[in-house]
Amino acid sequence: MMEIQCIDCQQTSSDPLAWRCEACGGVLDFSAYPPFDADAIDAHDFSLWRYRAWLPVEQHVSLGEGLTPLARVRISDDDLLLKLEYLNPTGSYKDRGTVTMMNHMASHGVTNVVEDSSGNAGASVAAYSTALGIHPRIYVPAHGSARKKALIEHVGGELMEIGGTQEAKTIAARQAAATIPYASHAYSPYFVLGQMTVAFEVWEQCQRTAPDVIVTPLGHGGLFLGFARGFALLHAAGYVERVPTMIAVQSDHSDPIVRAYETGTSDPAPISTGQTIADGIIVADPVRGRAVLEAIATTGGAAFRVSDAAIQSARATLARHGYVAEPTSATTLAALPQVRAHVGTSASVVLALTGNGLKYI
Ligand SMILES: [Zn+2]
Numbered sequence: 001m002m003e004i005q006c007i008d009c010q011q012t013s014s015d016p017l018a019w020r021c022e023a024c025g026g027v028l029d030f031s032a033y034p035p036f037d038a039d040a041i042d043a044h045d046f047s048l049w050r051y052r053a054w055l056p057v058e059q060h061v062s063l064g065e066g067l068t069p070l071a072r073v074r075i076s077d078d079d080l081l082l083k084l085e086y087l088n089p090t091g092s093y094k095d096r097g098t099v100t101m102m103n104h105m106a107s108h109g110v111t112n113v114v115e116d117s118s119g120n121a122g123a124s125v126a127a128y129s130t131a132l133g134i135h136p137r138i139y140v141p142a143h144g145s146a147r148k149k150a151l152i153e154h155v156g157g158e159l160m161e162i163g164g165t166q167e168a169k170t171i172a173a174r175q176a177a178a179t180i181p182y183a184s185h186a187y188s189p190y191f192v193l194g195q196m197t198v199a200f201e202v203w204e205q206c207q208r209t210a211p212d213v214i215v216t217p218l219g220h221g222g223l224f225l226g227f228a229r230g231f232a233l234l235h236a237a238g239y240v241e242r243v244p245t246m247i248a249v250q251s252d253h254s255d256p257i258v259r260a261y262e263t264g265t266s267d268p269a270p271i272s273t274g275q276t277i278a279d280g281i282i283v284a285d286p287v288r289g290r291a292v293l294e295a296i297a298t299t300g301g302a303a304f305r306v307s308d309a310a311i312q313s314a315r316a317t318l319a320r321h322g323y324v325a326e327p328t329s330a331t332t333l334a335a336l337p338q339v340r341a342h343v344g345t346s347a348s349v350v351l352a353l354t355g356n357g358l359k360y361i
Pocket residue numbers: 006007008009010011021022023024025026
């Protein structure tokens with residue numbers, strides 16, 4: 001039986017639209033996931049809905065999300081696999097989790113939502129909400145990227161520009177969430193659920209095997225846990241011999257997970273963040289930090305930090321090979337020397353490219 005539980009007090013949530021524990025305010029998560037059955041894949045569906053038999057969500061709307069390419073590239077004599085998540089409908093991996101979160105909310109009759117995001121998540125939630133006939137109100141920092149704000153409005157989002165610090169927009173959204181359902185990419189268990197399909201795809205794209213290593217940028221941990229939990233299900237069902245080594249990459253101006261990994265603690269402490277060009281992963285207190293550290297520990301993984309200079313250089317390298325990724329995505333390539341030092345030169349490595357660089361040109 002799939003239940004939604006608090007990760008702190010273990011209380012089962014009775015409200016399908018709750019974004020945090022009604023009892024203690026803790027983070028909610030599924031107590032278990034349905035087992036994965038490869039025979040149930042709908043091979044005629046070329047989106048993530050090819051796994052509809054597994055997904056515990058009814059589809060009201062799809063924008064064709066998922067089934068993104070796994071490209072092979074040779075960079076500086078290193079053979080790599082690039083999972084092109086930036087080719088999702090609104091230009092980021094967020095769509096993979098937004099589609100399950102918003103379809104779930106539509107099943108419960110939601111007509112209005114709030115979300116706080118200055119970037120990819122705001123555009124993604126706005127687009128899927130609009131397609132479902134749900135009114136999206138998106139809280140953004142007043143000083144945020146004008147192009148990303150324009151994209152949110154372009155796909156039907158009502159922009160709520162909040163002055164002050166980065167945190168101010170989150171506080172404003174949470175106040176609104178007292179009366180309007182909160183479509184939070186950071187908190188919703190249904191967001192992580194959709195992210196798990198990325199693992200099933202990579203498994204199919206690797207001739208039904210697991211790559212040795214997965215590298216993702218890390219903000220709240222949604223995509224990282226999608227990979228880790230998806231491969232854990234494949235392992236539980238006997239389809240892969242082991243879960244890939246999971247490696248998280250953060251900016252050296254926003255590195256709470258790296259600090260926790262280095263000190264060996266299982267519970268990351270909130271930090272004060274600085275500015276970085278990797279603006280998609282400026283997160284002081286990752287919502288799913290404990291689960292991320294556990295996945296790192298159980299897979300022999302690691303967490304590495306990279307500088308803006310290294311990110312810039314990696315992004316330019318990707319562009320020279322024809323891949324137009326946003327700075328946040330380039331953190332994965334920027335960390336490659338550290339990744340190779342950790343896993344060796346012969347391991348097969350997948351880098352997740354999460355956001356479309358066209359939003360930055
Ligand atoms: Zn609780």
